Amino acid sequence: MRSVENALGILIPDNARIIRNLIEGIQYVQDHVIHFYHLHALDWVDVTSALKADPAKTAQLAQSISDWPNSSPDYFRTIKEKLDAFVRSGQLGPFANGYWGHPAYRLPPEANLMAVAHYLEALDWQRDVIRAHAILGGKNPHPQTYLVGGMATPVDPNSEVALNADKLALLKRLFTKALQFVQQVYIPDLLAVASFYKDEWASIGEGLGNFLAYGDYPDRAGNFFLPSGVILNRDLSQVHPMDHQKVAEYVTHSWFQYAEGDQTSKHPWNGETVPNYTGPKPPYEYLNTDEKYSWIKAPRYDDQPMEVGPLARMLVAYASGHKRVKELVDGVLKQLGAGPEALFSTLGRTAARGVETLVVAEQLNAWVDELAENMARGDLQVHNGEKWDPATWPKEAQGWGWHEAPRGALGHWVHIVDGKIANYQCVVPSTWNASPRDAKGRPGAYEAALVGTPVADPERPVEILRTIHSFDPCMACAVHVLDPHGREVTRILLNDWTCP
Secondary structure, three states, rough: OHHHHHHHHOOOOHHHHHHHHHHHHHHHHHHHHHHHHHHHHOOOOOHHHHHHHOOOHHHHHHHOOOOOOOHHHHHHHHHHHHHHHHHHHHOOHHHHHOEEEEEOOOEEEEEEEEHHEEEEEEHHHHHHOOOOHHHHHHOOOOOEEOOOEEEEEOEEOOOOOOHHHHHHHHHHHHHHHHHHHHHHHHHHHHHHHHHHHHHHHOOOOOOOEEEEEOEEEEEEOOOOOEOOOOOOOOOOOOEOOOHHHHEEEEOOOOOOOOOOOOOOEEEEEHHOOEEHHHHHHOOOOOOOOOOOOOOOOOEOOOOOOEEOOOHHHHHHHHHHHOOHHHHHHHHHHHHHOOOOHOOHHHHHHHHHHHHHHHHHHHHHHHHHHHHHHHHHHOOOOOOOOOOOOOHHHOOEEEEEEEEEEEOEEEEEEEEEEEEEEEEEEOOOOHHHHHOHHHHHHHHHHHHHHHHOOOOOOOOOHHHHHHHHHHHOEEOOEEEEOOOOOOOOOEEEEEEEEOOO
């Protein structure tokens, strides 16, 4: 939407801006919590160790870090019995593929039992709070109410089917429930887990040291709640302004080709997506990484590789002087007894996601109040149809649209000729982070972050998972790890169920 709106000079109504902020905001909160508990926490939590936990001691631990009501010995005893039944049945469900008993796990049994309990609670919690997407966007994932020029979500205090006072009140209840879980469960768990791993994992998994954020959540004046900017070489003393025209993509090591040759880079407005698979054929004896080895292009900003995502956003916000982000980041570092250098790590990336979740969760009800104020003034407009007729469009137009998806900077570039899309390119978060090397041999964020990672057992590479999962990868189905002779070493399932 934003790319076409930018190309055609369409300004969306204020209510549409607020509704977009709300949809995106609750997506952040739900997505980040689900990522932590269901896609990343088990890299740090040994489920089978929880069977050795004392429920009374687990309750003491939980009550020492939070006033969350589900913290009694009886509650944790029930969770332990449920987990024991899973194990004895042999039907481990979501716990079937873990590397249980791995020597890299550090949590005591009681912390493991607490985390498993909250893993299960988060399943019910997210199912409830994401109802906000049904109200605002029609469904989840992939809301259906976005339109060029605004939103299709009606706002009318006198209509039962539109956003009215009752639905705004329901949204506030859902957002309050979301915030309570983040404050009382997610953040305390994150800090508890981090305290057992900080000595090692606060110095592993940094990667590039370059960070990019497009910025998002605009206010009425067009200023971003989460600011845009670029940080280079770990230097938090300077945030460089972001210019989308400095984005370009290489295909040197990607299974694509450019007409001008694969040593050049192209801005997305001039981008090509022409497959050129040159990889190994069955039986896949060898993948030559000195040549093409990925179906992902290599985006670069001002010819530099970048990391995008929660860590990039929080670092840009921190260095830009965002008051609440600075308070929370400094508080987390103080509680963990760590210095700012700990931010540049696997653990820092995981902590940044938690900080961002809390910052956005705290803001949701303020946006609902903005919408209520507009309704009270009689402002019910959600769509600008002024340039809806293609006959009014210029013969040729180019536009770019940005979005800070939960996983990071998402850009769309469109070229419109005679009312039709002549070229459309998008550079998504995992393209930035998972990119292969470029024409100058520089790796992307994943590859750079894995350099120097200690691996105790190559057949159970939980250390690799910790760093890769800290980015929250969105890849196609799975990644297969092969040895140089094409033999599969292990198969690692990645997150592919919410791809904003």
